[in-house]
Amino acid sequence: MSFAAERLAAGAERRGRRPDALRLAAFGFSAIAIAAFAGLIAVFAFEAWPFFRAQGLTGLFGVRWSFRSERFGALPMIYGSLAVSLVAVALAAPIGLGAAVFLSEVLPRRARIAAKVGVELLAGIPSVVYGLLGVLLLRDAVARLLRPFDPISGDTLATGGLLLAVMILPTVVSLGDDALAAVPRGQRQAARALGLGRAETILRAVVPAALPGLGSALLLGLGRALGETIAVFLVIGRQDNQWPERLLALEPLARAGQTVTSKLGGSETFLAYGDPTHWGALLALGLLLLAVVAALSFAGSWVSLRKVPRA
Amino acid sequence: MRRWLGLGFLVASGLCALAVLAVLSIALAEIIGRGMPALDLAFFTRPSAGAGYEGGVLFEIAGTLILIGTALAASLPLAIGLALAATIYLPRPSLRRTALSALYSANAVPSVLIGIGGFVVFVHGFGWGKSWLGGGLLLGLMILPAEAVALIERIEALPRRYLDAAYGLGLSRGQVARSVVLRQSLGGLFSGALLGLARAAGETAPILFAAAVFSGAGIPRGLKESPVLALPYHIFVLAQDSFSPAGERHLWGAALVLLVLVASLSLIALPARLRAHEESRHG
Amino acid sequence: MLRARLGLLLIATLAARSAASAQPLRIVGSTTVNPVVVEAAEILRAEKKATIFVDTQGGSSGGIAALGEGRAEIGMISREVEPDDATKFPKVRFQATRIGIDALALVVSRDVWEGGVHVLSRQQVQGIYEGTVTNWKAVGGPDRRIVFFNKEPGRGTWEAFAKWLYGDPKKAPDVSHPEVGANEEGRNKVASTPGSISQLSAAWADQKTVFAVAIRRLDGKVVAPTLATIADGSYPIARPLQVVTDGPPKGLAKEMVDLLLSQRGQALVEKHGYLKTPTGGTSKK
Numbered sequence: 050m051s052f053a054a055e056r057l058a059a060g061a062e063r064r065g066r067r068p069d070a071l072r073l074a075a076f077g078f079s080a081i082a083i084a085a086f087a088g089l090i091a092v093f094a095f096e097a098w099p100f101f102r103a104q105g106l107t108g109l110f111g112v113r114w115s116f117r118s119e120r121f122g123a124l125p126m127i128y129g130s131l132a133v134s135l136v137a138v139a140l141a142a143p144i145g146l147g148a149a150v151f152l153s154e155v156l157p158r159r160a161r162i163a164a165k166v167g168v169e170l171l172a173g174i175p176s177v178v179y180g181l182l183g184v185l186l187l188r189d190a191v192a193r194l195l196r197p198f199d200p201i202s203g204d205t206l207a208t209g210g211l212l213l214a215v216m217i218l219p220t221v222v223s224l225g226d227d228a229l230a231a232v233p234r235g236q237r238q239a240a241r242a243l244g245l246g247r248a249e250t251i252l253r254a255v256v257p258a259a260l261p262g263l264g265s266a267l268l269l270g271l272g273r274a275l276g277e278t279i280a281v282f283l284v285i286g287r288q289d290n291q292w293p294e295r296l297l298a299l300e301p302l303a304r305a306g307q308t309v310t311s312k313l314g315g316s317e318t319f320l321a322y323g324d325p326t327h328w329g330a331l332l333a334l335g336l337l338l339l340a341v342v343a344a345l346s347f348a349g350s351w352v353s354l355r356k357v358p359r360a
Numbered sequence: 361m362r363r364w365l366g367l368g369f370l371v372a373s374g375l376c377a378l379a380v381l382a383v384l385s386i387a388l389a390e391i392i393g394r395g396m397p398a399l400d401l402a403f404f405t406r407p408s409a410g411a412g413y414e415g416g417v418l419f420e421i422a423g424t425l426i427l428i429g430t431a432l433a434a435s436l437p438l439a440i441g442l443a444l445a446a447t448i449y450l451p452r453p454s455l456r457r458t459a460l461s462a463l464y465s466a467n468a469v470p471s472v473l474i475g476i477g478g479f480v481v482f483v484h485g486f487g488w489g490k491s492w493l494g495g496g497l498l499l500g501l502m503i504l505p506a507e508a509v510a511l512i513e514r515i516e517a518l519p520r521r522y523l524d525a526a527y528g529l530g531l532s533r534g535q536v537a538r539s540v541v542l543r544q545s546l547g548g549l550f551s552g553a554l555l556g557l558a559r560a561a562g563e564t565a566p567i568l569f570a571a572a573v574f575s576g577a578g579i580p581r582g583l584k585e586s587p588v589l590a591l592p593y594h595i596f597v598l599a600q601d602s603f604s605p606a607g608e609r610h611l612w613g614a615a616l617v618l619l620v621l622v623a624s625l626s627l628i629a630l631p632a633r634l635r636a637h638e639e640s641r642h643g
Numbered sequence: 644m645l646r647a648r649l650g651l652l653l654i655a656t657l658a659a660r661s662a663a664s665a666q667p668l669r670i671v672g673s674t675t676v677n678p679v680v681v682e683a684a685e686i687l688r689a690e691k692k693a694t695i696f697v698d699t700q701g702g703s704s705g706g707i708a709a710l711g712e713g714r715a716e717i718g719m720i721s722r723e724v725e726p727d728d729a730t731k732f733p734k735v736r737f738q739a740t741r742i743g744i745d746a747l748a749l750v751v752s753r754d755v756w757e758g759g760v761h762v763l764s765r766q767q768v769q770g771i772y773e774g775t776v777t778n779w780k781a782v783g784g785p786d787r788r789i790v791f792f793n794k795e796p797g798r799g800t801w802e803a804f805a806k807w808l809y810g811d812p813k814k815a816p817d818v819s820h821p822e823v824g825a826n827e828e829g830r831n832k833v834a835s836t837p838g839s840i841s842q843l844s845a846a847w848a849d850q851k852t853v854f855a856v857a858i859r860r861l862d863g864k865v866v867a868p869t870l871a872t873i874a875d876g877s878y879p880i881a882r883p884l885q886v887v888t889d890g891p892p893k894g895l896a897k898e899m900v901d902l903l904l905s906q907r908g909q910a911l912v913e914k915h916g917y918l919k920t921p922t923g924g925t926s927k928k
Contacts, residue, residue: 069534072449078441082508085438085501086466089477096480115817117796147376155370156377162634164377166627171384173626174391175562177592178615181599182387188835201790202836204821215383222380230641248366269468276470279564279592283599290819305821314472314565316824319701320708320797322484323731335473343465350464354457409685489669489714490696568700575681576688576696585667587696597699600828 093336100329109333112292116317121330123337125292129206129306130338133281134274136210136302141218142267148218149225149266154251165223172219180283183212188284198303204286207302212280217270224269228262228353229255261352268349272342278310285311309338391616398613407578408589413598413607417614419578423492423588424561424621426580427571430496431503431560432553438500439507440542440549446508447515448537460509467505474498475569482570490587492580495571499563503556510555514548515541517636548636551629558625562618564592591618667694668895672706672719673799674699674825675745675844676884678915680719683902693895699825703799710887711735716896718887721745721799721844722806727813736890742903743884744918746845746868747803748855750830754837756854758785764859765879769808771840773816779838792832792841793820800826803882804842845873846916873918884917 100108104121111122152164188203195207232255240254256263286305289312293301312318313335321327406416446459475498482494522544526536542549572593580586591614598611670680677699684695699719701708706718711732724737749768751760760783763771770776771789780786794801796812805812823829826847833839834852845868848855857867860879872878886892892900902908909919 069532071444071534071537074437075441075444075449075537078438079445082438082442082504085504086469088481089469089474089501092477092480093473113817117813118817144376144379147373148380151370151373151377155373158638162638164381165634165637166630167381167384169626169630170623171380171387173558173562173619173622174387175564175592175618175622177562177564177595177599178391178619179387181595181611181615182390184599186386186390199788201788201821202832202839204832215387218380218383227637230637246362246366248369249362252369269464272468276468276472278470278472279596286821288819288821310470310472313476314568316701316705316795316797318476318479318569319705322479323708323711332476335476338470339473342468342470346465346468347461350461351457354460483714484712573696573698575698576684576694581694585669585696600825600831 090336090339093332093339097329097333097336099325100333103326103329109330109337112290114289114312116321116327116330119326121327121333122290123309123330123334125290126307126309126312126334127337128293128296129285129291130275130308130310132206132302132306133209133213133285133308134271136207137213137217137274138267138271140211140214141221141270145218145221145270146225146263146266149222149229149263150251150256152222153226153229154247154255165226168219168222172223176216176277176280179212179216180280183208183280183284187212195303198300200303201305202286204284204305205303206285206306209281209285209306209308210302212284213274213277216277216280217273220270220273221266224266224353225263228259228266231262232258261355265349265351265353268345268352272345272349275338275345276310276342278314281308282311282314287311287315309334313338391612391619394609394612395614395616395619398609399616403613404617408575408594408610413610415610417591417594417617420589420591420594420614421617421621422579423572423577423590424592424618426492426588427496427499427567427590428557428560430493431499432557434497434500435504435507435556436549436553438504439511439552442504442508443511443515444537444541446512448533448541460512463505463509463512467509469502470565471502471563472565474502475565475567478566478570488583489585490571490573491584492571492586492588493583495567495588495590498566498570499560502563502566503560506559507549507552507556510552511545511549514545514552514636517548518544547632551632554625554629558622561625562592562622564596567593568596591621666895667696668717668899669709669715670695670697670717670719670886670899671700671709671715672717672887673703673721673884674827675721675799675846675917676719676742676886679743679884679903679908679911679917680717680886680899682911682914683899683908686907687895687899687902691895691898693898695895695899702795702797702824703802704797707732707737707887710737710889716888717892717899720885720887722802722882723885724887725802725812737887738890738892739883739885739887740892740900740904741883741885741920742900742908743912743920744873744881745884746873746878747800747807747880747882748843748845748848748868749840749858750833750843750848750853750855751840752833752837752853754787755779755784755840756856758787760784760856762857762859762865765808765861772808773818787838790836790839791820792823792829792836792839793818794829794842795822795824798824799882800829800842800844803880807880844917870918883920884912 108121109123112124113120113122152161187208191208192200192203236254236258237250240250287307288305289307291304291306318331321331403416405418407418409415478494478498482488488494522540526540567590571587572590573587574597577587577589580588595614681697684697687693688695703720703722706720707728709715710718724739728737767782771791777789779789802812805815809815823832826844829841829843830847830853833841845855855868857865858879859865866872866878868878873881886900888896912919
């Protein structure tokens with residue numbers, strides 16, 4: 050793409066034409082938008098500062114959260130967030146990517162469009178309605194499913210993970226389809242010309258070419274799962290300090306837990322405002338969440354935006 | 361052997377697609393099945409009563425509409441500004457990837473953090489208390505990145521010859537932006553805005569912190585201390601309760617109303633988006 | 644054209660005037676007090692065209708916080724105002740007005756009740772809370788694990804519970820259980836989880852989905868939470884239902900408090916299963 054035309058026009062403008070009102074407006078509005086997001090980060094940093102001053106940068110990395118005793122160890126919550134999100138991705142990845150392959154490579158155009166409408170519909174269901182479905186449908190089912198692990202009730206990390214898997218499924222399917230669709234036709238034609246069957250074409254030619262895009266679909270899905278609040282809040286049991294004895298075991302998933310988002314979205318936030326250290330701890334937690342989700346999303350987008358070689 | 365494996369793979373992927381379809385069907389069946397009995401004219405025209413379980417959701421709907429209208433008004437100028445700056449005024453290819461990734465990251469900011477930010481800035485900092493404007497602005501901030509991306513992608517998809525012709529005729533960038541780019545990409549703006557509205561309508565966390573109360577608000581007057589009722593918050597509070605049969609019907613009715621609102625908004629935008637997607641398939 | 648402009652000006656001033664005269668009354672707090680206040684608000688709204696917002700974010704402590712931070716004119720609490728509240732918000736003169744009395748019940752799920760657990764002593768409850776008693780058969784029930792749903796600390800119900808067990812909520816040990824927030828949520832969780840027990844306002848225990856156990860007092864007497872035993876003080880865990888203001892209530896807040904203390908307001912208190920305040924119901928309104 051050549052930008053020569055714009056450059057010429059820009060040059061002409063610089064050489065003394067009237068200032069362009071639209072340009073000013075565009076830059077002005079952009080500045081406001083960027084300032085708003087920067088302001089959000091600044092607010093969090095500013096409000097978290099009293100906590101960092103009191104307990105240092107590692108104040109959050111303890112195993113016990115008990116605000117009455119000024120202990121703000123958030124590791125169990127971080128574990129909770131990671132656990133439910135990784136369970137969600139582990140469930141949504143094979144199903145979502147498999148569905149994406151089917152949508153992109155097998156379905157004829159009409160059926161694909163119909164399927165995409167369905168995926169859009171799924172993506173549009175608000176998280177509070179998912180939470181409602183989780184409370185009413187998932188809890189009992191999970192309690193029965195996890196009986197070998199003897200859960201207390203259906204409010205477990207596993208329930209949260211399952212619900213999140215459903216919620217990020219549309220993201221994975223839709224972005225996965227985009228990634229597969231972006232693979233140039235030439236790749237497929239070449240593979241077929243070499244005698245590969247349909248499935249082999251997909252597995253050996255298309256998917257490898259789309260791998261970065263598929264990976265980014267998963268990264269973005271992970272980011273979405275980490276950031277989800279309302280649905281997780283309703284089904285996770287909200288039990289603090291559930292630090293597992295063994296980090297990679299499956300049993301802790303059958304217990305109630307707490308995630309960073311379920312803590313922030315709960316009523317403790319309303320109580321904490323008057324106490325600088327307590328409030329600061331919660332906002333420091335928010336800052337951590339922000340950093341992780343932003344990094345994951347940035348990485349995921351960066352990967353998917355690479356220039357696709359046109360064959 | 362190869363053939364069977366290949367077939368197996370295709371069948372497996374088909375099963376995955378079927379699984380997604382099944383999930384969708386179950387979800388919709390439950391919401392519609394449980395919510396339909398609650399929907400009569402009174403549900404839409406009467407306010408809620410009896411600690412939220414009885415009556416209709418008139419003011420919850422009104423509040424949601426006020427919030428998303430505000431969000432749209434606040435976010436659209438900013439989104440257009442960002443898109444124009446990125447595509448017309450500063451089109452540096454090396455920065456494109458960074459800029460778009462930044463927008464995607466901004467889009468992924470968890471809504472609970474936006475809500476808490478609003479609590480600090482609008483409720484306390486500006487002293488607005490719970491207000492519809494605070495909630496609307498927060499929702500606007502939330503949907504702004506997606507709108508900007510939709511518009512940027514649409515602008516970038518414009519046939520190059522339109523721009524070349526315009527510049528060739530000696531138009532300045534501003535004139536090109538106004539008469540060619542914006543006019544041609546209104547479709548992208550439209551669908552981006554609709555998707556943003558759909559998302560804003562369903563969000564709970566920002567309004568929980570800055571705009572909604574559970575009972576007592578009608579049509580807000582003024583700016584400060586003027587909260588609204590809203591469908592997502594209403595559902596969220598009631599979802600944590602033990603249901604009486606009537607209450608449960610009301611709750612699912614509200615969920616169905618919200619779903620229909622969100623679905624209508626995103627489905628209007630769908631044909632254009634699908635067309636764009638299909639056109640860009642396979643390089 | 645001029646007439647249109649004048650018309651707009653007139654409408655604007657009318658709107659501004661009516662907006663100014665309707666200073667909203669914001670009420671935040673306990674889910675126990677909420678049903679009474681919500682109905683009282685509906686009455687006031689109808690009779691005085693008042694603007695009243697009611698919310699329950701954060702429960703009793705959320706109400707104190709809202710009052711302290713200037714986000715509400717009235718806080719609803721199901722406990723006493725505590726020294727900690729004053730320390731946290733030194734600029735506020737918390738003035739509490741009692742509008743009713745409620746008891747704190749320990750409610751169990753149907754299977755536990757039908758399994759024979761109808762009475763618990765304070766010691767047993769303490770054991771359950773601290774995790775030393777983990778099976779219902781240790782207290783006369785079925786052989787099943789005990790699931791304790793803890794009220795969020797910060798809820799008036801939890802404070803009353805901690806006070807009963809330990810004398811002072813601050814002396815409560817640091818234990819972690821799955822948490823429930825509002826009364827509504829607590830009732831739902833216990834009703835739907837076998838083997839469970841939680842703290843709940845006695846008025847919310849319907850003896851159909853959740854069952855309130857009687858308490859065996861230190862002197863051996865077994866007392867169930869009924870209005871009679873709460874009134875005569877024989878049930879040991881009672882707590883006040885109060886509305887709190889910054890200083891004496893003024894304006895619309897005063898009208899609300901007066902309404903709550905009046906015959907009509909106290910009738911609402913009773914309607915929702917609580918006990919009238921001893922001095923309540925005397926002013927005719």
